[in-house]
Amino acid sequence: MLVNRQGKLTAVDQKYPIPLTSSNIRAACAQCSLRELCLAVGLDNEDLHKLDDFVIRRKIKRGQQIFRAGDPFEALYAIRIGFFKTDILTEEGLEQVTGFHMAGEIIGMDGISNDYHVCNATALEDSEICIMPYDQLEELSRHIKSLQQQFHKFMSREIVRDQSLMILLGSMRAEERIAAFLLNLSQRMRVRGYSASEFHLRMTREEIGSYLGLKLETVSRAFSKFHDEGLIGVQQKYIRILNAEGLKALLNHAPS
Amino acid sequence: MLVNRQGKLTAVDQKYPIPLTSSNIRAACAQCSLRELCLAVGLDNEDLHKLDDFVIRRKIKRGQQIFRAGDPFEALYAIRIGFFKTDILTEEGLEQVTGFHMAGEIIGMDGISNDYHVCNATALEDSEICIMPYDQLEELSRHIKSLQQQFHKFMSREIVRDQSLMILLGSMRAEERIAAFLLNLSQRMRVRGYSASEFHLRMTREEIGSYLGLKLETVSRAFSKFHDEGLIGVQQKYIRILNAEGLKALLNHAPS
DNA sequence: CGTGGCATTGAAAACCGTCAAAATCCGTGG
DNA sequence: CCACGGATTTTGACGGTTTTCAATGCCACG
Numbered sequence: 001m002l003v004n005r006q007g008k009l010t011a012v013d014q015k016y017p018i019p020l021t022s023s024n025i026r027a028a029c030a031q032c033s034l035r036e037l038c039l040a041v042g043l044d045n046e047d048l049h050k051l052d053d054f055v056i057r058r059k060i061k062r063g064q065q066i067f068r069a070g071d072p073f074e075a076l077y078a079i080r081i082g083f084f085k086t087d088i089l090t091e092e093g094l095e096q097v098t099g100f101h102m103a104g105e106i107i108g109m110d111g112i113s114n115d116y117h118v119c120n121a122t123a124l125e126d127s128e129i130c131i132m133p134y135d136q137l138e139e140l141s142r143h144i145k146s147l148q149q150q151f152h153k154f155m156s157r158e159i160v161r162d163q164s165l166m167i168l169l170g171s172m173r174a175e176e177r178i179a180a181f182l183l184n185l186s187q188r189m190r191v192r193g194y195s196a197s198e199f200h201l202r203m204t205r206e207e208i209g210s211y212l213g214l215k216l217e218t219v220s221r222a223f224s225k226f227h228d229e230g231l232i233g234v235q236q237k238y239i240r241i242l243n244a245e246g247l248k249a250l251l252n253h254a255p256s
Numbered sequence: 257m258l259v260n261r262q263g264k265l266t267a268v269d270q271k272y273p274i275p276l277t278s279s280n281i282r283a284a285c286a287q288c289s290l291r292e293l294c295l296a297v298g299l300d301n302e303d304l305h306k307l308d309d310f311v312i313r314r315k316i317k318r319g320q321q322i323f324r325a326g327d328p329f330e331a332l333y334a335i336r337i338g339f340f341k342t343d344i345l346t347e348e349g350l351e352q353v354t355g356f357h358m359a360g361e362i363i364g365m366d367g368i369s370n371d372y373h374v375c376n377a378t379a380l381e382d383s384e385i386c387i388m389p390y391d392q393l394e395e396l397s398r399h400i401k402s403l404q405q406q407f408h409k410f411m412s413r414e415i416v417r418d419q420s421l422m423i424l425l426g427s428m429r430a431e432e433r434i435a436a437f438l439l440n441l442s443q444r445m446r447v448r449g450y451s452a453s454e455f456h457l458r459m460t461r462e463e464i465g466s467y468l469g470l471k472l473e474t475v476s477r478a479f480s481k482f483h484d485e486g487l488i489g490v491q492q493k494y495i496r497i498l499n500a501e502g503l504k505a506l507l508n509h510a511p512s
Numbered sequence: 513c514g515t516g517g518c519a520t521t522g523a524a525a526a527c528c529g530t531c532a533a534a535a536t537c538c539g540t541g542g
Numbered sequence: 543c544c545a546c547g548g549a550t551t552t553t554g555a556c557g558g559t560t561t562t563c564a565a566t567g568c569c570a571c572g
Binding site: 090111148 | 348368374412418422508
């Protein structure tokens with residue numbers, strides 16, 4: 001990992017492992033605006049406070065990692081504010097992005113199966129997470145049925161998400177992948193109350209390409225083409241969706 | 257879906273939904289040879305019998321489906337004997353295979369998130385499954401900690417499996433994918449006590465291609481090339497691994 | 513022994529990756 | 543505040559890999 005002058009941090013600069021500092025505060029799920037997106041869906045106030053008892057809220061700076069491949073698995077992490085990527089270093093030494101994650105999503109579930117994480121989780125902007133120690137979460141979910149159910153739904157949702165990415169990677173051509181990617185981002189922004197039609201990309205073209213199984217030049221070319229066709233506006237990382245229907249149309253007429 | 261003369265069954269021929277017949281019998285997890293591969297890992301005899309109480313064992317004929325996309329989610333299915341594929345019909349009407357599943361594996365977890373299944377599960381040979389009604393499994397896993405933990409590990413393992421397929425689809429070229437596929441199959445056969453060096457493929461070239469994001473011709477060509485190079489023996493669906501190290505070597509020197 | 517799915521093989525085309533160069537952006541230091 | 547420099551992005555030309563199209567062969571099953 002290298003330094004650049006734009007604030008991306010080295011392994012040395014990163015506070016890692018996450019230190020116990022004054023920025024750690026107890027969560028307050030009952031007051032959290034993401035209550036309906038997060039694990040807490042459907043819990044009453046009493047149960048929410050039981051969650052609060054062991055969930056720790058923490059700020060994460062851009063470039064900082066929550067966990068890395070090989071780290072012992074200890075907790076799941078709910079994103080309160082911000083944007084993360086998860087990636088895996090392949091055996092050939094290439095980084096492959098496995099997901100981009102926004103507020104209300106939970107990361108770290110890959111660690112449950114083998115007691116260590118298989119991917120890295122890195123903040124792509126200044127963020128805030130809720131750390132949920134897994135032993136306690138497991139314990140509590142044995143006592144609160146709706147927490148158990150929500151947790152299972154989150155795991156299953158991750159499986160379904162991964163499978164739709166498999167379909168994207170296995171059956172779509174480059175421009176379809178990019179269109180699907182933009183529409184997916186747009187839709188997730190909408191759910192969170194942000195504008196679905198204009199947003200900043202927090203990741204580089206290379207990271208997008210890695211996620212979609214494409215080279216960065218191909219990503220750039222697709223953006224330019226969509227721009228020329230009036231489907232989107234592109235200014236570096238700032239994207240406007242000008243013709244969502246047009247993007248959707250690219251997905252349906254699969255020439256493959 | 258079409259009939260052919262080799263025993264693949266049509267939707268009409270299939271017994272679907274799975275009927276209540278005399279082929280349904282109570283499971284006997286304590287006696288099951290897959291106890292150490294399945295959800296029952298680590299359970300004592302008393303707890304095993306609690307599982308038996310609601311797990312139903314059933315035979316599934318080749319071509320028959322356990323569930324289909326859109327079906328209400330009711331149960332998870334442990335494979336006792338046999339071989340299954342899961343696939344999704346994409347919006348363009350193409351089938352994409354999302355997984356091949358062997359004895360000891362659990363399918364259906366995609367259904368938890370939305371209360372209906374998103375994929376189809378089809379037997380590729382005569383098989384036997386254990387049906388685990390989900391409500392009861394969830395209930396029991398609140399009372400048996402090690403069952404809860406095993407269940408979570410299975411879900412997480414599915415996530416990790418999907419992610420390694422994402423890496424395969426996103427970063428490997430055709431021959432690497434085929435080599436990885438063969439080695440993966442081989443390894444899973446070994447774990448189950450079968451020969452790791454020779455086995456019958458239960459799926460067609462087209463299904464392999466669909467799974468790996470390749471066309472069937474590309475799969476066939478890779479098989480022929482590996483055959484010519486002495487890495488494998490190929491006679492239709494019968495495969496022999498002649499040089500596993502040679503196959504592994506294909507994975508490490510990624511020219512990409 | 514014929515039929516139909518499945519598999520193999522070849523040739524040409526399409527798509528995307530590679531390589532290379534130029535442009536743009538942005539944080540930093542002067 | 544401006545200029546510098548590295549990272550990122552864009553764009554072009556070319557080449558390689560995989561798909562597409564097409565024809566043939568193979569095998570299991572009736």
